[in-house]
Amino acid sequence: MYYNKGFVKKFPLDGREFTIGRNADCELLLDDDLFSRRHIRAVPEGDRLIIEDLNSTNGTYIEGQKVSKAHVELNGSFAVGTVRFFLKEGELDEFAPAKELIPIFNELAKDIPREINRQETRYIRDIYREILKMLLSEGLAKGDWGWFLRQLSFHLENLSEIGDLALVKKDHKLISMQFSVFKTSDASGLVAEVVADFERHIKTNVMVKHFAGRDRCCYTYLLSLAGSVGALLYLPLPGREVESDRIIGFISQLSKEIELLSTMGVASHRQPSAPKIPEKNTGVDIVASSDVMKNLICQAKKIAVSDIFVLIHGESGTGKELFARLIHEQSARRTGQFVALNCAAIPENLLEAELFGSEKGAYTGAFTRKHGKLELASGGTLVLDEIGDMPLAVQTKLLRALQEHEFYRLGGNEPIRVDLRIIALTHRDLKHLISEKLFRNDLYYRLVHHIINLPPLRERPEDIASLINHFTHKFCAKIARPIGGFSVQAHQVLMRFAWPGNVRQLENEVKRVVNLADEGEVVGLDLLSEEILDNCMPGSSVCEKKNSVPVGLDDDILAVMASCNWCKSRAARQLGITYQGLHKKIKRLGLDAMIREKRTGGAS
Numbered sequence: 001m002y003y004n005k006g007f008v009k010k011f012p013l014d015g016r017e018f019t020i021g022r023n024a025d026c027e028l029l030l031d032d033d034l035f036s037r038r039h040i041r042a043v044p045e046g047d048r049l050i051i052e053d054l055n056s057t058n059g060t061y062i063e064g065q066k067v068s069k070a071h072v073e074l075n076g077s078f079a080v081g082t083v084r085f086f087l088k089e090g091e092l093d094e095f096a097p098a099k100e101l102i103p104i105f106n107e108l109a110k111d112i113p114r115e116i117n118r119q120e121t122r123y124i125r126d127i128y129r130e131i132l133k134m135l136l137s138e139g140l141a142k143g144d145w146g147w148f149l150r151q152l153s154f155h156l157e158n159l160s161e162i163g164d165l166a167l168v169k170k171d172h173k174l175i176s177m178q179f180s181v182f183k184t185s186d187a188s189g190l191v192a193e194v195v196a197d198f199e200r201h202i203k204t205n206v207m208v209k210h211f212a213g214r215d216r217c218c219y220t221y222l223l224s225l226a227g228s229v230g231a232l233l234y235l236p237l238p239g240r241e242v243e244s245d246r247i248i249g250f251i252s253q254l255s256k257e258i259e260l261l262s263t264m265g266v267a268s269h270r271q272p273s274a275p276k277i278p279e280k281n282t283g284v285d286i287v288a289s290s291d292v293m294k295n296l297i298c299q300a301k302k303i304a305v306s307d308i309f310v311l312i313h314g315e316s317g318t319g320k321e322l323f324a325r326l327i328h329e330q331s332a333r334r335t336g337q338f339v340a341l342n343c344a345a346i347p348e349n350l351l352e353a354e355l356f357g358s359e360k361g362a363y364t365g366a367f368t369r370k371h372g373k374l375e376l377a378s379g380g381t382l383v384l385d386e387i388g389d390m391p392l393a394v395q396t397k398l399l400r401a402l403q404e405h406e407f408y409r410l411g412g413n414e415p416i417r418v419d420l421r422i423i424a425l426t427h428r429d430l431k432h433l434i435s436e437k438l439f440r441n442d443l444y445y446r447l448v449h450h451i452i453n454l455p456p457l458r459e460r461p462e463d464i465a466s467l468i469n470h471f472t473h474k475f476c477a478k479i480a481r482p483i484g485g486f487s488v489q490a491h492q493v494l495m496r497f498a499w500p501g502n503v504r505q506l507e508n509e510v511k512r513v514v515n516l517a518d519e520g521e522v523v524g525l526d527l528l529s530e531e532i533l534d535n536c537m538p539g540s541s542v543c544e545k546k547n548s549v550p551v552g553l554d555d556d557i558l559a560v561m562a563s564c565n566w567c568k569s570r571a572a573r574q575l576g577i578t579y580q581g582l583h584k585k586i587k588r589l590g591l592d593a594m595i596r597e598k599r600t601g602g603a604s
Helices: 099-108 116-121 127-142 145-157 187-196 245-263 291-304 320-330 348-356 392-404 430-435 441-447 462-479 488-496 502-516 530-535 553-563 568-575 579-588 592-599
Strands: 002-004 007-009 018-021 040-045 048-053 060-062 065-067 069-072 077-080 083-086 164-171 174-181 206-210 217-225 228-235 310-314 338-342 381-385 422-426 450-454
Touching: 069 077, 083 127, 127 145, 127 245, 145 174, 145 462, 164 187, 174 187, 174 462, 174 488, 187 217, 187 228, 187 488, 217 245, 228 245, 291 320, 291 450, 310 320, 320 338, 320 381, 320 422, 320 450, 348 392, 392 441, 430 441, 462 488, 462 502, 488 530, 553 568, 553 579, 553 592, 568 579, 579 592
Parallel strands: 310 422, 310 450, 338 381, 381 422
Antiparallel strands: 002 007, 002 083, 018 040, 040 048, 048 069, 060 065, 060 077, 077 083, 164 174, 164 228, 206 217, 217 228
């Protein structure tokens, strides 16, 4: 199967050698200037394909690397220019696109240039069409569901006209959240309201629900996701009860593209979502859907090009060092070192040596010359974390070094000239520390040319869904064990929690549940930490008291167990999880005694 000019086409392999190129005698004829007359020789060998480049002009590539001869494994791919070839197993009609998908390919095929250079440099007239083309092409090439959802999240977060979006999937009685981008604070509740009436909403392919008394509506697109029923839910931004045709067309085509990638096996949970091809975005990646964070990111990039000193203020865990790295990577100093020093973590008697360095014999234990952080960061960026905890004596010496652009190592006689840019980080109010005589006023104005105030996560709930997506796929890829998403109830609890530890706490929670969950398991309320269940928003219908059984999970398991005559192995197969996974879930929910009693007929 191969993808070319927006179309997916198939070429059956019968075990015989064949050639690919522009010559009429090639078994796979492609009339494209990118191909040489005889470009590739291919030989099927069991479940793989041996390809050999026949000294072509434009070459043959696997995972971005030019190859002369290579093996392509089942579900693998290779490329010539913009044409991608995929080795798939199945009958010809198995990969045939449904009739309703033909308009997608027709739409994506518009205005695609033939030459690679033109494709890379052309003016993008329709960003929505470009995103659809990129997602389909790369999604087919990687065969990685996690990568696809990460890319989808990244692009949708940065499209200001696109509203809230969620992809849900139903397996048996359990509805899980596969993906979401929520830009408004009430999106989670509205999606839960739609999901609660899921059966009615999936009776038609596309349904529009208007919420009584609110200026919001929801478009529901019915999907088939790898054999399960799913739906793409789209909520236009507030005030748009009727969305524009352009955006609805984009969402509609996106839903069909998701369905296509699912049928191609991209959404299979059998393969880990660790990407083999390096991501295009190799810089600092700050996940943000809220307008306030997007504005701060733009602000950081603007000031990065200058050499002004920056103070980044925010609670612990809000991402202050990540912003400092962003400023460094976007500046002309990015070729220099990024040096960080935590002023609160080092005792006062050692902080001076860490900052300025020392000569051999300067103090007891100084056996060699030590280069200080100021010297190491010259020409690069020095980050002073928790600057408010720096002792006054060290503040005085730092002020002089900044004024003179030079300093002396401890025990040294030679001045060291430095070219510095300092980014200071703190969670404390430096103005208050100045009034308390704990921070020097003159040092403050030396260090603070511009201030970036990072809001806590509780003040930007729109970012929570995107962060859940990001951390879930990050840790699933790290342990090579994908999960089946989050139940709608669990996702709603995470959305409503106040997160006193901010992004760091959310990251740790997602890391914990990903490591606790079995492969393909949907994360329910039973896997969330007690702190989150005990302290989520009061009055929420999804928040249960301590030690209570999560809503719905016990009923689902008991109903399936009863239908399987209380046989765990049969019930596990019906629920789509492993026997061990079902056993652990039953134990977590405290249902083991009840099930044992049912299985033995009440006999003691």
